[in-house]
Amino acid sequence: DQQVKQNSPSLSVQEGRISILNCDYTNSMFDYFLWYKKYPAEGPTFLISISSIKDKNEDGRFTVFLNKSAKHLSLHIVPSQPGDSAVYFCAASRRGTGNQFYFGTGTSLTVIP
Amino acid sequence: DVKVTQSSRYLVKRTGEKVFLECVQDMDHENMFWYRQDPGLGLRLIYFSYDVKMKEKGDIPEGYSVSREKKERFSLILESASTNQTSMYLCASKAGREGTQYFGPGTRLLVL
Known part of the structure; x- marks a missing residue:
C-alpha cells in the first residue's frame, strides 16, 4: 500500500511563475520528509528536507511546507526556471527507527520558457 | 563530494540469465x-x-x-x-540513522 502519494503525475508552469508540487502521506509516525529532483537518465538528487518539528523550510527558490494535521506537504518553487523541469519525488521516513525512505510516485514538472 | 557509482548505465540481458548490478560508494556510509x-x-x-x-528485504524483494x-x-x-x-535500477547510500540518501546514476536494464 502506497504510504506516500503524489496525485499529480505532471504539472506545467510558465517561467517566472510559482510551481507547487503536492504530496500526501498516510503514516502519522513519519517525522522526516524530503524532496528529490530527477533528470532523465540520472539518479535523484536531494533538494530540500523538513523535520516534523517545523512547518516550513526554505532554501533559496525552494520552500517546503508541512501540514501535519492534514498529512500533507508541498514544495514551492519561485520563480520557476526552465532548468527546474524534472521529475520531483517526495519521500518520508521515521528518523531513528530505521533507514527506509518511502517515496511517492513522482510529479513531472515542465517549466515553459 | 559524495559519490555513488553503478557499474553499468545500460544493460541488455536474456530471460533466464543471471545478472549482477554493482554499486560502490566512497563516503564510508553504513547504509546502502x-x-x-x-x-x-x-x-x-x-x-x-x-x-x-x-541485509533487509524491502517492499519488492521477490526475484532478487x-x-x-x-x-x-x-x-544486486x-x-x-x-x-x-x-526497469531502471537505482542504488543509494546513507550515513547512520539521520540524513539523506545519495543516489547513483542508475542502471537501465532491458530483459529480452
Missing part, C-alpha cells in the same frame, strides 16, 4: 539501498543493508538477492532474469 523505478510506480525499495553482511561483503560495495543479483524485471 537498491530501488527500482517504473513509470507510475515511483521508487520501490528492493533490499537495503545497514552493515557489512547484513543482494550481497554486501565490503562496506563500500552493494550488489537477479538469479534468473525475467522480462518484468526490465
Whole structure:
C-alpha cells in the first residue's frame, strides 16, 4: 500500500511563475520528509528536507511546507526556471527507527520558457 | 563530494540469465539501498543493508538477492532474469540513522 502519494503525475508552469508540487502521506509516525529532483537518465538528487518539528523550510527558490494535521506537504518553487523541469519525488521516513525512505510516485514538472 | 557509482548505465540481458548490478560508494556510509523505478510506480525499495553482511528485504524483494561483503560495495543479483524485471535500477547510500540518501546514476536494464 502506497504510504506516500503524489496525485499529480505532471504539472506545467510558465517561467517566472510559482510551481507547487503536492504530496500526501498516510503514516502519522513519519517525522522526516524530503524532496528529490530527477533528470532523465540520472539518479535523484536531494533538494530540500523538513523535520516534523517545523512547518516550513526554505532554501533559496525552494520552500517546503508541512501540514501535519492534514498529512500533507508541498514544495514551492519561485520563480520557476526552465532548468527546474524534472521529475520531483517526495519521500518520508521515521528518523531513528530505521533507514527506509518511502517515496511517492513522482510529479513531472515542465517549466515553459 | 559524495559519490555513488553503478557499474553499468545500460544493460541488455536474456530471460533466464543471471545478472549482477554493482554499486560502490566512497563516503564510508553504513547504509546502502537498491530501488527500482517504473513509470507510475515511483521508487520501490528492493533490499537495503545497514552493515557489512547484513541485509533487509524491502517492499519488492521477490526475484532478487543482494550481497554486501565490503562496506563500500552493494550488489544486486537477479538469479534468473525475467522480462518484468526490465526497469531502471537505482542504488543509494546513507550515513547512520539521520540524513539523506545519495543516489547513483542508475542502471537501465532491458530483459529480452
